[in-house]
Amino acid sequence: MSLPSVNLPDAAHLQLAVCDYPEHVPQDRWKDYARQQKALGLSYVRIAEFAWALMEPTEGQYEWAWLDQAIADIAAAGLKVVLCTPTATPPAWLTRTYPETMPYDHEGRLREFGSRRHYDFASPVYREHSRRITRAMAERYGAHPAVAGWQTDNEFGCHDTARSWGGASAAAFPGWLQARYGDVQALNEAWGNAFWSMDYQSWDQIRPPNLLITDVNPSHLLDFYRFASDTVKSFQEEQVAILRELSPGRFVTHNFMIFESGFDHYEVAKGLDFVSWDNYPTGMLEHFSGWGSDDIKTRYARTGHPDFISFQHDLYRGLLHRPIWVMEQQCGQVNWAPYNPLPADGAVQLWTAQAWAHGTDVVSYFRWRAATMAQEVMHSGLLRHEETPDRGFAEVQALDLNQFPSGAVTAKVALLHDYESLWLYDVQKHAASLSYWAQTVSYYAALRGLGQDVDIVHPDSDLSGYAVIVAPALTLMTPERAAHLEEAAAHARVVFGPRSAYRTVSGRTPEDGQPGVLAGLLGSKLLNFDSLRPGLSVRVEGPDHAVDVTTWAESYRLNPAARNGAEAVYSYSDGPQQGQAAVVRHGNVTVIGAHSEELIRTVLAGELKAAGLKAELLPEGVRLSRRAGKTLVQNWNQAEVTYAGQKLAPVSFVVKND
């Protein structure tokens, strides 16, 4: 599917929006709300993503009057509408009439109606209803002048719903495998099924890899995850095709969710006009950041961690290499983390400014008025339950949008990320407290702490524009990918993290050992890897200093055939790998085998310098982000700091011209 280039909204500077739910309040509020929204300086209102039961109260009987009116009221106030397909919440009648549309969880349990996302992406019956309601909406509103664009569904994969471990998905999985492998013996070989007598003789013997006695075959899991990801992708493509047909000139996007890992976002984003995501900084830190220490969680409880947030911005901007939207932006407390603190004064402005600086064209606050019913009554909105402006409202009102011009984010540093590597890494973590995200974010945060702008991109994408390329955890390697990286290394400094190229395309290890086809580029081969429980550490010594390493330590032997000669920049000075190389540099390419924030920062600083980039070690909580000729200087601390001779108020920002 080729990318349409037309339907991107265009504006001179950042625009604002809000998520609103006319169906949650009496109709007499609608006009007033729209007027207030316009007065606040908003441009768009997103509606209807959970309103299926109201659009189609019983099967095949549509009720559009209320939505006609809601759109009319919004349009009358001078606002544009973002409409959503409502497929994240199939109505009760659908679920009860067609129970075969329901998903199974990893424990093998059929899930129940009563919240949201209760469907199996693979269900042909559900897909029929998905297409039908999409078509019905698009027919009615596709050409409406107030409708600027569409959001498909809502937060694919949220609540661990990208995969169903039974039912329709279980039925569809063998067919997907047959299409991929053709012959069942090819699958047995690819998966290494000889290992525990796991060979299959026919496709119908194969099921999702759950309820096992012990560990899963990672190849089985990898293909099941790929199948589920492809299923999400094709589910959305069906909706997009209908929207393209019936709503020409309007954009289509999807709001992706924080650190969601249930599908390959690069694949699922294809065919969208731009990517959007849902930005909840405090919930992200408290709930999603399994690797954050309690110290960090407490320090940044009221703002979120700047690097965790900007990681998402940079990740989603990199899916299509285009500006993004924040489709849902926290503007007060959330309700779904174990603890849900009030944001600090200034946090809503800081989040908005940061979003802009990382390539966001529209920030849409969630939500207009706090819900007075159901699951999210403890969640904030711009208005309180009682309809008075809440704390975030005033911050939004005070924003001067002219300081946030449109334009490009131009990063000279690329960070490589790949969902298949993530799946393979995490199924066999080998050291419980490290994970793909934890390792990847460590490298990202080091770069941000050195003042760098970063593009997070797929390893197989165009890398020609970058001076430094960092691959923190590129577990899966293919010959094509290796060749692509070799090309990149011809013009850029390239840094790899541990576990690089541990696995082949089918999830096996290279027959010639790690890093397999990457050995030439790295100038070295893996000797051993060491998994360190909390309390256990080893020491690494380099040119100037020594550092303690926790969690992970791998070692290398230099490849005598390396073209330009490889050198051990750091080596272990104690432990079982004493004397072995921990960091190897081979021409432009460096591999860091040991996990240590200090080591990562030091090596990256050297590589940035070698690439001619300016790298400065920023104070804790101070961050720089650049866009359109401006630099956003941010203070994420709840105390004043002085940076570059300038006092920065707590939780604040300054926009400076470059």
Add this chain to the structure above:
Amino acid sequence: MSLPSVNLPDAAHLQLAVCDYPEHVPQDRWKDYARQQKALGLSYVRIAEFAWALMEPTEGQYEWAWLDQAIADIAAAGLKVVLCTPTATPPAWLTRTYPETMPYDHEGRLREFGSRRHYDFASPVYREHSRRITRAMAERYGAHPAVAGWQTDNEFGCHDTARSWGGASAAAFPGWLQARYGDVQALNEAWGNAFWSMDYQSWDQIRPPNLLITDVNPSHLLDFYRFASDTVKSFQEEQVAILRELSPGRFVTHNFMIFESGFDHYEVAKGLDFVSWDNYPTGMLEHFSGWGSDDIKTRYARTGHPDFISFQHDLYRGLLHRPIWVMEQQCGQVNWAPYNPLPADGAVQLWTAQAWAHGTDVVSYFRWRAATMAQEVMHSGLLRHEETPDRGFAEVQALDLNQFPSGAVTAKVALLHDYESLWLYDVQKHAASLSYWAQTVSYYAALRGLGQDVDIVHPDSDLSGYAVIVAPALTLMTPERAAHLEEAAAHARVVFGPRSAYRTVSGRTPEDGQPGVLAGLLGSKLLNFDSLRPGLSVRVEGPDHAVDVTTWAESYRLNPAARNGAEAVYSYSDGPQQGQAAVVRHGNVTVIGAHSEELIRTVLAGELKAAGLKAELLPEGVRLSRRAGKTLVQNWNQAEVTYAGQKLAPVSFVVKND
């Protein structure tokens, strides 16, 4: 059902009893045991609550000879019998013949036979058997001169059995909803089902709210909990009606369980003559008190925490505003907590004295002889396995019952408690380490630490006799309840805790914001609430001092329309709510928005003083309880303390005349 007033046992002072299981020992022991029990000074023996399989070994064939004899032997020794309906343990033949009587757990699993409480309260088939065995027992023993009264079933709800999440309960739930709402659209509106497209079109679409993809709609949960509570209530009513018919003049009670929250105890207690409960102080602290710190759990490991225990006494006494029984009183180690320490020397006496002082007329020790078989062999009794007196026996023997006269507990302080508020609070705690019980017990413990006697009563009950009324966590508010509290505030000081009136009768929030219909009384409206992870705190400043607040902090704006003028007694001096009111006083009414033991104690001390009550800050572990003109001075410490010039031995009490 109106409350009969006749069947209350009457005695000049505290009486003692024991739980015995003749079916667990050879018949040649029965007469001896009864003689020993009488010699120990006991008055009652409770029997037969788990003996169904012996009364009715196969369906419809009763064997009464053994029970005839057991009752005769007890009676012959001059003791009275408390008989139990045996429905807590349906026999194997019942479960196997009628599997439709079995319950489902929250995970959707059908539960199995092999322990106890394996039935669904909603099962019509089980109810038929419940009525049949109750009638059979009542016909045979209802008029027996030695039978003083009845206990229904045993510990309703224990082991999370108040609710069955499938089977008969799932089948009955829609009918209950139809009876409550009449029209399914009324239910949709009450539950706010528009929120996530959760509208129902017919009653049969509705199921228990488990196995969901993500959070439950609190309104859905609230009504399912109400349904389950009503089902427990009607289950018991069927037994009570039969007992009233066939056993005139005998009391009927039920032994409620520590902190059990699966049903509305106020409703289920209606129709009983008096309430009893099962008092296991060490297990209560170790197992049920999720909020107790490890320090407190270790400090009071051998006595239980005095306030946790007396909270139960006061709670159960308040269900019917009558003296209570302790139907099962720990008299040695229990077996069901993660750790089961031996009670300290003196603890059995202290527990007994405390029970008396809080309105207990009969204390029944669990159990006579330690069981030599099955699940509870590690549990103690008054006798060891080997039939020698265990540690508790000597303490019981040494008790002088004359020091514990019958009479009234007359408290001037009421603490309001409501199970619906509990359910709503806990389904959306918002701060993981706080809960309804934790918050409620904090206020209660503060009052006890200030030397107050406390009635724990339902918010809708008669509040006319109280000088101070404390509502720690009255989450659910209705217009009628608000009016009732306004009346009470005309003559009493009233103190509210955080999250007061957050929710309406159907579990939504007030459309005009919190505290909705209570805003006039409080003289203020809610601004924000702040959820504080461990390590995060805010500071509150008041007239004399400042305190640190953890876990929860909410703020208010004063209501300019408040009749007598409201004042911010404490305000936040840092954090996002800096400058906002944390404690508001409006005439007689105070609301405390921040969670801090010190703040609660300080505000309550002021209110007690303002109400003309004497409040003194008691030393750690020292408690006072008053009944019938006596004051029980208690030392719960395992060290001697001096209080009011008097030395108190470790784990001991003194009865003083007022």
Add this chain to the structure above:
Amino acid sequence: MSLPSVNLPDAAHLQLAVCDYPEHVPQDRWKDYARQQKALGLSYVRIAEFAWALMEPTEGQYEWAWLDQAIADIAAAGLKVVLCTPTATPPAWLTRTYPETMPYDHEGRLREFGSRRHYDFASPVYREHSRRITRAMAERYGAHPAVAGWQTDNEFGCHDTARSWGGASAAAFPGWLQARYGDVQALNEAWGNAFWSMDYQSWDQIRPPNLLITDVNPSHLLDFYRFASDTVKSFQEEQVAILRELSPGRFVTHNFMIFESGFDHYEVAKGLDFVSWDNYPTGMLEHFSGWGSDDIKTRYARTGHPDFISFQHDLYRGLLHRPIWVMEQQCGQVNWAPYNPLPADGAVQLWTAQAWAHGTDVVSYFRWRAATMAQEVMHSGLLRHEETPDRGFAEVQALDLNQFPSGAVTAKVALLHDYESLWLYDVQKHAASLSYWAQTVSYYAALRGLGQDVDIVHPDSDLSGYAVIVAPALTLMTPERAAHLEEAAAHARVVFGPRSAYRTVSGRTPEDGQPGVLAGLLGSKLLNFDSLRPGLSVRVEGPDHAVDVTTWAESYRLNPAARNGAEAVYSYSDGPQQGQAAVVRHGNVTVIGAHSEELIRTVLAGELKAAGLKAELLPEGVRLSRRAGKTLVQNWNQAEVTYAGQKLAPVSFVVKND
């Protein structure tokens, strides 16, 4: 089944072996691998335990060519083969054609194909296939000159598979009970089913004791565990009978797994020629040793804990009182613990030497080449993925086997162990942080720390040769066992730990209290037991010193009828049991009622001395093990230590002549 005495391999010294998987690598590697294995000094290669799907790709069609060749290549290199029945991994066709062979887990879920051990031992259908494939293999290879012997299946019980909680096991359980009890009323009496009305009227009412509402009847559990254990036993016996018939002169063994508790190893070992087990020291410490403190886990992370490892050696040697094999010996990192560190330099040699000293005749390293596919790609082998020698290879190569002569381990100390006691102890731990293994290993480690060699033997076995007999946790006691121990005490010092003789053969408590039939021998009876949460301790005073006791404290009254007079050696000096005996000595017999490493060590040191054994307190991490006139002096520390005037390098050993 009588024990054949013929099929034991005989050699002058320790021999080495390796686990290899020809089916995992291309056939062109086989000859080379065999040659390299021979050159490394190996004698045996174990193969084929997971190769069923390759031997029988579809039902009834065998493919032997590859295995013929694999065996031929091994034989050609001068190595012997250990062949395995492949029943640990039924192929997909079997599982899909005969789903009734699949097991259920404790949560009632049917398990799925995709890893290993997915079968129910009780399935008659699976047993038919087990016999068929065993016969097919034995017919083809039973008389092959290169085949030295057989391993049945693989690691019975691993991954909690000894018991299936539904399906075939549920169907077979009632019949097993009927055979044991004859009459259902006898079962009701044995189980104490009167307790909670749990009496059965017919066998078919009885099911496995899972999915219960609350605690299980320990008698129900005990018999279900016995049933499962007997089922494992008879499953293996069917294979052994076929192997005896068709493979005369070859040994049959089974590789038992670390701390596996799902069946009675004494029973299942009967009929084998010798016992083998799988020794993974680092994984054992990190994963299986629930009771190890974090300090110990970190200190010994790279070597495993010496006493945990030797406990296994001594346990398995004691099953048949014969030398053992280590069938799988870790020789690099494992992959299945939360953390999987690299072993320290020297650890592979130290593990090998320790194995020899504790009675191992053959050590077989797992595995030859690290797997390049599936579940265990992160596990090490002697060769890396890339086929170069890994760290362990060099250590094996450098071993001088002549220093490890064959011969007897002659221990004067016996430690009594019994799986039924384990099951009863752990079902009612009463103090969450103590368990049967934790208590038992505490006593064992104390003995090892005092320099003793220890036989771990069944309490009912021949005890005549021992000077000191230690029974750390002999929970289950019968009159016969008590008489046997009385006989032993006539010639040996006997030490009991807490909870001795708490339970009868059916899991009840003695009617005359603990320790029932053992009271005469102990010269005392139990008064009370005290369960101590972390932070709670009591103090015990003895002749010379006082110690703090944590977790468990029980007290005794001296038996006035004791023949030789009993004395309280230690008594409690505080807490509820103040003044009561904590340690009682009665002639040759001592019972230790309090849990304290120091107390255990002190009492045991005294008993060893009294028995005329030399006991010295070894330095931390230093251990002595004796075999065949040699003493293996071991240093398990990662630092040099001086012991007996000799410097010991980190992680090393010295073999000394006695």
